[in-house]
Amino acid sequence: MTKQGPPQVGNNLDPWYDHYSERAGGLRASEVRALFAVASRPEVVSLAGGMPFVSALPQDLVINAMDRVMVEQGATALQYGSGQGVPLLREQILEVMALEGIQANADDVVVTTGSQHALELVSKLFLDPGDVVLSEGPSYVTALVIFKSYQAEVEHVPMDEHGLIPQALREHIARLKAAGKTMKFLYTIPSFHNPAGVTLSWERRLEILEIARSNNILVLEDNPYGLLYFDHPAPDAMRSVERDGVIYLGTFSKTLAPGFRVGWALAPHAIREKLVLANEAAVLSPSSFTQLVISQYLATADWKGQINTFRGVYEERKNAMLSALGEHLPGLSWTNPNGGFYVWLTLPEQLDSKAMLPRAVKELVAYTPGTAFFADGDGRQNMRLSFCYPTPENIRVGVRRLATVIRGELDLLDTFAGTGIRSTADTSRRFGAPPPDIS
């Protein structure tokens, strides 16, 4: 058995080095994490993080909700609560999910410390060492960290501009089955994917649910961005057509504010029971205070109007990013998201987004290298650009700086190798290299 020490600390400095669990070896600092420190310098335009633009939320809406909670329910807000979450809030969450076609019972909702914690709890409940989690390639970086931390293997399934490719999913499952692997669940972000920016079509949602059902694979549907669409809504949630085979994850982090750390899981009834126990073991109960503030906000403020405000903010920023990319990097390709926070950019194939990052930071722009979103080192030709937090003006500045960096890299390569920029990127590589047997 190989043990891995803590990152950035050598074996000889840690007297407890041989005490860590096997699974602790999977907990390594992500590339995104290191970036947070860099990107926080004010002179850097960060297109790296995924912070919502919370300044678009009028603070008096929050202050009014808080004050009312303390006056009307102070003792409850300050106390321990139910491990499943505040009953009224669970009812209100049903109204939020109904906007994406979901009909459910509040008894099957489990409130968690952000939907991140739901992901952690589901992983703890289901993953044994050596199990396989199927996920889009690329996928959400901190989901990959969790799966690894429970010693699961991540199998990336390719996407195109309509999301996860059903035929590729079938082929991956068949190959894994033949290899005797146990596939516990498919982790998917069907709407406004992080980091790819694409949305799974309705037809594919049905097809993928059928594939999962017929292979006895649970679907873990992560939907933080679904309500933040631009032109038109995303297709209804996968959970809207499949009750028993889907664990659905939602959050208030993007439609309200992440500082409260309130998200939820909607689970098949039997699984919900286990989830509550796991939640209690982990935190006893989610914060009564922040749950009640959100419940009060939902009951008294125009929360749908506020989501419309966020949509407008993010759509303006996405437009700023796409027009700047068109102006400064016309030879490259990128996704055109109809919602969410992210654009997925494909570089000329001779460039390496991870190697290029320090030079970008030197030019005062930050992004997330594509490698962060693959469990297997893929993604060097890609980067994630976020338009959620910087102003449109800063987005334009950032993309201009990025173009300078990319052109500089290409010039350097030209000088040494005589190759030039390709006028169109190879679209088969837009989502990372497909594995050899799926090309």
Place this chain on the structure above:
Amino acid sequence: MTKQGPPQVGNNLDPWYDHYSERAGGLRASEVRALFAVASRPEVVSLAGGMPFVSALPQDLVINAMDRVMVEQGATALQYGSGQGVPLLREQILEVMALEGIQANADDVVVTTGSQHALELVSKLFLDPGDVVLSEGPSYVTALVIFKSYQAEVEHVPMDEHGLIPQALREHIARLKAAGKTMKFLYTIPSFHNPAGVTLSWERRLEILEIARSNNILVLEDNPYGLLYFDHPAPDAMRSVERDGVIYLGTFSKTLAPGFRVGWALAPHAIREKLVLANEAAVLSPSSFTQLVISQYLATADWKGQINTFRGVYEERKNAMLSALGEHLPGLSWTNPNGGFYVWLTLPEQLDSKAMLPRAVKELVAYTPGTAFFADGDGRQNMRLSFCYPTPENIRVGVRRLATVIRGELDLLDTFAGTGIRSTADTSRRFGAPPPDIS
């Protein structure tokens, strides 16, 4: 490999029954959990739960802190934060810990979603299946649930009125070593123990640290109640004399309010690094909002005076409980805590606290059976009585009802078996039966 299904839901009702992880089998509803539902009926006097009496906290102190946070730091409070916690709060936590003799660096503090979550994260970091956790017998119920959920074995070491018995610890370690077991840590609640109500003496703290050091066992010092002493403070924390071998857990749940879910771990530097990664994987970051409210409260309110207020409240309640016990159950024995929330009662040996509970609830009083606090089914002759939440008057009513139940049980046994109440309990059984080799 045996798989355990979700509690209260049969195999045939759960289509995902065979998908759960091995570790999920350890997640079972605790006896305390079932009690919460019962104890919430208003006509029941609950001596079962561990809810702090938050009404002793003036609400305007909280409202002032909240309002100031939103006015001065609103955008920060609503946003994601650092996975390690708010830097200023970590500095302030040093002041809190200094009251118990701890000198540390804020860089080694990790803020968690209640200290419960620190316990979960430490367990995830260290426990492999089959590892042994040493702990007092009895011990904190939800700690036992966590250890089991990571497939560890709990080895209970006996206590007496001065806390964990060093010689017993030595003997348990020797026996486990001889059996080839891996002991990762000793989980201990040295001050005002939950549920036993006893405090580890200073001499024993030093002796136990030395035993842990010489056996290369990490000490997990859980100290939620340390500042809530009555007559005189508890001895300084174990962490005050041992920096590299102790992970110390603290919380604001008892000195302020649990509804914020803010606790912390103070860890040796190398472990701290891993803890932050585990925290990020689990929740991205603890709630910025609740951390900043607490930080503001600590900066502007008389938090030490507030702790004194809580001390007064709980001491009055403890006195009410002990005098009621003396009046109504003079033949039994119980611990006399100098702080914290709990009294540990020993029944006549022919009684079974778990079997008696339904009859107690029928008499409108609830307690926690001693079996909840042992991993091995021990504790039937004991119960935990909490004096933290009910008023002194209700405590007296509750103890009177409890005495009625106990006398009724004994009368019943008398009728059938002719045995009578023993005038003094066997003190060797006060903390559960010692294992055969330690008697």
